[in-house]
Amino acid sequence: xxxxxxxxxxxxxxxxxxxxxxxxxxxxxxxxxxxxxxxxxxxxxxxxxxxxxxxxxxxxxxxxxxxxxxxxxxxxxxxxxxxxxxxxxxxxxxxxxxxxxxxxxxxxxxxxxxxxxxxxxxxxxxxxxxxxxxxxxxxxxxxxxxxxxxxxxxxxxxxxxxxxx
Numbered sequence: 001x002x003x004x005x006x007x008x009x010x011x012x013x014x015x016x017x018x019x020x021x022x023x024x025x026x027x028x029x030x031x032x033x034x035x036x037x038x039x040x041x042x043x044x045x046x047x048x049x050x051x052x053x054x055x056x057x058x059x060x061x062x063x064x065x066x067x068x069x070x071x072x073x074x075x076x077x078x079x080x081x082x083x084x085x086x087x088x089x090x091x092x093x094x095x096x097x098x099x100x101x102x103x104x105x106x107x108x109x110x111x112x113x114x115x116x117x118x119x120x121x122x123x124x125x126x127x128x129x130x131x132x133x134x135x136x137x138x139x140x141x142x143x144x145x146x147x148x149x150x151x152x153x154x155x156x157x158x159x160x161x162x163x164x165x
Contacts, residue, residue, distance in 0.1 A: 016153045030144065037137035040130065043073045045097060049104045049135070050142045052083050056108045057146035064156035065163075066142075072161035096126040100135060107139045 020027035038046055047070035054062035067080055082089040086101050093101065103123040106115045127135060148154070 012155050012157070013153055015155055016151070019148055019152050030141070030148075033137075034141050034145070037134060037141045040134050041138060044070065044075050045100055046138055047073055047075060048079070048083060048093075048097060049100055049139055051080060052086070052101055052104045053108045053139060053142045054146055054149075055084055056105065057143065057150060059146040059149040059154075060156040061149040061154035061159075062142065062146055065159045068159055068161040099123045099126045103135065104139050107136065108143055 047066050050066040051063060051070060054066060070080055071077070079092050082092045083101075086093065086098070090098055099122045102119050103115070106119045123135070124132060
């Protein structure tokens with residue numbers, strides 16, 4: 001006879017601030033900006049970029065959301081898992097995706113205080129100017145969302161794919 005073990009997880013932390021409720025016009029503007037930034041971008045690529053920026057920014061809420069949206073858009077679990085080490089697992093991604101991930105890292109971290117020319121040039125080889133502008137906008141927008149998420153300690157785990165699209 002086996003005994004079923006009950007797993008008890010640690011409790012969820014509370015959200016610090018329901019910022020969208022207290023700044024509804026900012027939230028609505030962010031939604032409009034997000035909608036505008038995603039225009040013309042492949043939905044799967046967009047989700048990979050959002051997941052990668054969210055990893056770098058430690059935004060658990062956005063990681064939860066965009067992993068679920070990526071899966072719903074047809075992305076594989078394997079490619080999502082490998083994003084944390086994409087430089088070592090480049091063979092999971094196309095050259096265009098690698099250029100987008102490299103640009104995402106550079107824009108998100110700004111280690112050198114700017115996006116290096118070689119990173120920008122690699123991205124420019126794979127994206128038409130209009131698409132590149134949209135990609136830069138999408139990276140910028142997810143970074144803004146991440147900052148709301150981590151500052152307000154938004155709680156992951158309750159999002160359902162497509163809920164905020």
